[in-house]
Amino acid sequence: xxxxxxxxxxxxxxxxxxxxxxxxxxxxxxxxxxxxxxxxxxxxxxxxxxxxxxxxxxxxxxxxxxxxxxxxxxxxxxxxxxxxxxxxxxxxxxxxxxxxxxxxxxxxxxxxxxxxxxxxxxxxxxxxxxxxxxxxxxxxxxxxxxxxxxxxxxxxxxxxxxxxxxxxxxxxxxxxxxxxxxxxxxxxxxxxxxxxxxxxxxxxxxxxxxxxxxxxxxxxxxxxxxxxxxxxxxxxxxxxxxxxxxxxxxxxxxxxxxxxxxxxxxxxxxxxxxxxx
Amino acid sequence: xxxxxxxxxxxxxxxxxxxxxxxxxxxxxxxxxxxxxxxxxxxxxxxxxxxxxxxxxxxxxxxxxxxxxxxxxxxxxxxxxxxxxxxxxxxxxxxxxxxxxxxxxxxxxxxxxxxxxxxxxxxxxxxxxxxxxxxxxxxxxxxxxxxxxxxxxxxxxxxxxxxxxxxxxxxxxxxxxxxxxxxxxxxxxxxxxxxxxxxxxxxxxxxxxxxxxxxxxxxxxxxxxxxxxxxxxxxxxxxxxxxxxxxxxxxxxxxx
Numbered sequence: 001x002x003x004x005x006x007x008x009x010x011x012x013x014x015x016x017x018x019x020x021x022x023x024x025x026x027x028x029x030x031x032x033x034x035x036x037x038x039x040x041x042x043x044x045x046x047x048x049x050x051x052x053x054x055x056x057x058x059x060x061x062x063x064x065x066x067x068x069x070x071x072x073x074x075x076x077x078x079x080x081x082x083x084x085x086x087x088x089x090x091x092x093x094x095x096x097x098x099x100x101x102x103x104x105x106x107x108x109x110x111x112x113x114x115x116x117x118x119x120x121x122x123x124x125x126x127x128x129x130x131x132x133x134x135x136x137x138x139x140x141x142x143x144x145x146x147x148x149x150x151x152x153x154x155x156x157x158x159x160x161x162x163x164x165x166x167x168x169x170x171x172x173x174x175x176x177x178x179x180x181x182x183x184x185x186x187x188x189x190x191x192x193x194x195x196x197x198x199x200x201x202x203x204x205x206x207x208x209x210x211x212x213x214x215x216x217x218x219x220x221x222x223x224x225x226x227x228x229x230x231x232x233x234x235x236x237x238x239x240x241x242x243x244x245x246x247x248x249x250x251x252x253x254x255x256x257x258x259x260x261x262x263x264x265x266x267x268x269x270x271x272x273x274x275x276x277x
Numbered sequence: 278x279x280x281x282x283x284x285x286x287x288x289x290x291x292x293x294x295x296x297x298x299x300x301x302x303x304x305x306x307x308x309x310x311x312x313x314x315x316x317x318x319x320x321x322x323x324x325x326x327x328x329x330x331x332x333x334x335x336x337x338x339x340x341x342x343x344x345x346x347x348x349x350x351x352x353x354x355x356x357x358x359x360x361x362x363x364x365x366x367x368x369x370x371x372x373x374x375x376x377x378x379x380x381x382x383x384x385x386x387x388x389x390x391x392x393x394x395x396x397x398x399x400x401x402x403x404x405x406x407x408x409x410x411x412x413x414x415x416x417x418x419x420x421x422x423x424x425x426x427x428x429x430x431x432x433x434x435x436x437x438x439x440x441x442x443x444x445x446x447x448x449x450x451x452x453x454x455x456x457x458x459x460x461x462x463x464x465x466x467x468x469x470x471x472x473x474x475x476x477x478x479x480x481x482x483x484x485x486x487x488x489x490x491x492x493x494x495x496x497x498x499x500x501x502x503x504x505x506x507x508x509x510x511x512x513x514x515x516x517x518x519x520x521x522x523x524x525x526x527x528x529x530x531x532x533x
Contacts, residue, residue, distance in 0.1 A: 026361055027332050027347020051361070052409075075406035078308045078345040082406075089404040101393075103408040104331070105365035112362045124370050128389075128442030128454050129412045134398050149455065178352045179332045182361045209358050234349055241344050 002172025026181030113155035114189025161190035172215030178234030286467035311378030341528035377418030388443025388461035415441035427466035444478035
């Protein structure tokens with residue numbers, strides 16, 4: 001059964017330097033608060049996995065937490081560039097960042113294989129692209145029945161996966177609804193997991209389109225209201241589009257980025273940011 | 278009575294893209310011009326057009342243009358919402374989507390696309406966002422419409438990186454790779470519309486937007502652009518299309 005832990009304790013006890021860590025949430029329920037806690041605890045040499053490294057990964061990379069990034073699209077969605085991600089790849093700052101790059105279809109299937117405890121996934125993908133030239137973890141297999149050539153990618157099995165969800169009950173069963181992305185696969189693929197939730201309820205009520213992660217597959221649940229700010233949690237909080245638009249200016253230069261992180265994340269629990277923005 | 282409408286080049290591109298969508302078309306939509314075009318089509322001539330956003334919102338019917346594919350309104354107005362592996366496996370890879378819209382940082386004469394890097398992969402001058410859903414959209418949707426602004430640094434002789442295939446090296450090279458779908462059928466720019474030659478698959482200027490000259494389009498293309506013998510003028514936006522598009526945009530959160 002999942003244990004209820006304070007977020008600082010969950011991050012402190014479950015994530016080690018050098019671990020492979022996935023923070024998922026496809027444009028919705030992005031676990032910002034957990035990412036900030038990783039930054040505050042100054043975890044190092046992480047291999048970070050995320051289909052869409054966006055603002056929270058820009059912050060993790062810019063604060064020197066990452067050694068390697070496994071991803072399929074890195075940008076500020078609907079806005080533009082991620083300057084810290086670009087700085088790391090273009091200039092090696094603050095430290096060199098190794099990358100393993102996929103398409104969405106490839107990485108989504110790698111999570112499915114991980115959740116299924118299979119060694120690799122197959123898909124009809126990557127045809128004609130240059131990606132396999134630079135990523136030796138994209139291979140080709142032949143279908144034993146038809147002879148069709150298909151792409152193969154190895155399973156991803158993070159040491160720790162982290163997601164944000166709307167609700168947990170007191171037994172640690174977790175419910176997510178709205179855009180559900182790759183969260184279920186990310187948790188089931190991982191050795192350990194942390195789920196931050198908006199609310200802890202007596203009983204989870206059935207909802208159309210909702211998914212449940214039973215407490216017995218989850219390592220730790222932390223009650224963190226607004227834990228996905230500035231992304232959103234459907235039926236709880238709305239997306240703060242202004243923050244996404246402001247992020248470009250905050251993060252464009254290393255100095256302004258570090259000053260902002262120091263003031264809003266390192267020296268503060270991050271809560272005043274959430275409330276005040 | 279002649280009446281001169283004024284509209285922006287973005288509006289021209291959006292309307293041209295919308296006009297390519299038929300009623301009942303199932304389209305895979307990204308944020309920006311494709312999203313505006315698909316919603317404009319839905320509000321005008323193609324009310325049954327099905328909009329699929331990559332976030333898994335199937336049949337979304339937003340009343341304003343989303344800033345992100347994660348905007349809550351997409352999930353709230355969708356017929357149903359699915360997890361990501363289903364988006365790519367059951368719907369895209371299985372061939373259930375008619376039209377995919379793609380943007381690009383670079384496109385070449387065969388409609389191949391780069392969204393990965395400018396410069397070398399290992400030491401890029403500019404690191405771009407990368408592939409996302411594009412490589413499989415490019416090969417699995419029944420056809421692809423590319424939308425981007427035309428200038429010589431975007432319409433290049435040679436891509437810095439092949440992120441998503443168009444017509445590869447032309448002719449039947451796309452089919453020879455084992456791809457069964459049509460690939461890019463149109464490239465819409467602020468200057469005109471390019472379509473692949475039926476045989477060679479080389480992008481050819483087939484339509485010019487009102488007020489644009491062939492010389493302008495050639496100057497914006499780094500290769501020696503072929504011009505169709507029966508070059509036509511694009512249908513410009515009409516007042517109704519402009520009114521609906523502007524209303525969609527004025528309702529959009531966080532837009533200037």
